[in-house]
Amino acid sequence: MNEKRALVQIRHLSKGYAEGSRARPILADVDLDIAEGEFFVLLGKSGSGKSTLLNLISGIDTPDSGSLMIDGTDITTLSERELTLFRRDHIGIIFQFFNLIPTLTVRENITLPVELRGGSADQRALELLERVGLRDRAEAYPDRLSGGEQQRIAIARALAQDPAIIIADEPTGNLDEETGQQILRLLLELTRDVGRTLIMATHNPEIVPLADRVCRIHESKLVITLRESQPVKELIL
Numbered sequence: 001m002n003e004k005r006a007l008v009q010i011r012h013l014s015k016g017y018a019e020g021s022r023a024r025p026i027l028a029d030v031d032l033d034i035a036e037g038e039f040f041v042l043l044g045k046s047g048s049g050k051s052t053l054l055n056l057i058s059g060i061d062t063p064d065s066g067s068l069m070i071d072g073t074d075i076t077t078l079s080e081r082e083l084t085l086f087r088r089d090h091i092g093i094i095f096q097f098f099n100l101i102p103t104l105t106v107r108e109n110i111t112l113p114v115e116l117r118g119g120s121a122d123q124r125a126l127e128l129l130e131r132v133g134l135r136d137r138a139e140a141y142p143d144r145l146s147g148g149e150q151q152r153i154a155i156a157r158a159l160a161q162d163p164a165i166i167i168a169d170e171p172t173g174n175l176d177e178e179t180g181q182q183i184l185r186l187l188l189e190l191t192r193d194v195g196r197t198l199i200m201a202t203h204n205p206e207i208v209p210l211a212d213r214v215c216r217i218h219e220s221k222l223v224i225t226l227r228e229s230q231p232v233k234e235l236i237l
């Protein structure tokens with residue numbers, strides 16, 4: 001890695017689920033540093049633990065053991081309430097199925113997380129809507145939008161508080177190829193180009209050459225597979 005500081009520092013992280021009377025490991029003793037500004041991609045077969053790892057980094061889920069430092073704070077030591085506040089300030093999350101709130105308008109979906117923090121978000125929301133090309137849909141409800149449009153709103157929402165880390169779990173997984181490419185370009189433009197850290201799980205091999213680093217989860221371990229310059233074909237699942 002370069003001299004940039006590690007924004008995410010994971011040490012000895014383990015997570016498993018009970019299966020009958022036995023514990024089934026999903027992640028076992030994982031160590032990982034992700035640098036500020038890095039575009040980090042996570043590959044791996046379905047069920048290998050990609051979402052599990054992302055949910056641990058974003059504090060949605062808690063590990064069985066290990067530490068997880070984000071921007072200098074070990075989030076495994078935070079209370080539920082502290083974690084919610086920490087997440088709100090530091091992390092923007094984009095899901096495969098958009099997860100917009102159906103009873104709120106597009107504009108309200110974007111402003112809500114900022115308003116919960118006591119900020120005024122309308123101007124920022126409109127700017128972001130402009131950036132994602134949906135300024136004219138501000139007062140629409142999410143169910144009136146296509147999948148690609150909903151994902152653009154979800155991106156705007158994730159960026160509303162300018163978080164240091166954007167976590168995207170298969171953000172193009174539910175979109176057709178062309179729309180997926182547009183969404184990806186937009187995401188890169190709005191995050192990486194302004195020095196934000198982007199952590200993405202995907203099955204989409206076209207993302208690989210764009211990433212700074214690609215990892216694969218294999219048998220509960222994280223395998224650093226390649227950098228941009230290395231051959232990728234045989235590693236794509």
Ligand SMILES: Nc1ncnc2c1ncn2[C@@H]1O[C@H](COP(=O)(O)OP(=O)(O)OP(=O)(O)O)[C@@H](O)[C@H]1O
Pocket residue numbers: 017018026044045046047048049050051052053
């Ligand atoms: N709450 C849970 N209870 C029990 N098992 C779980 C739970 N959540 C996830 N798992 C299991 O953990 C494993 C890893 O799941 P995860 O969702 O992280 O995989 P993934 O790599 O994201 O897969 P996909 O590519 O299909 O999204 C799976 O076998 C899944 O069934």
Ligand SMILES: [Mg+2]
Pocket residue numbers: 050051052169201
């Ligand atoms: Mg997943």
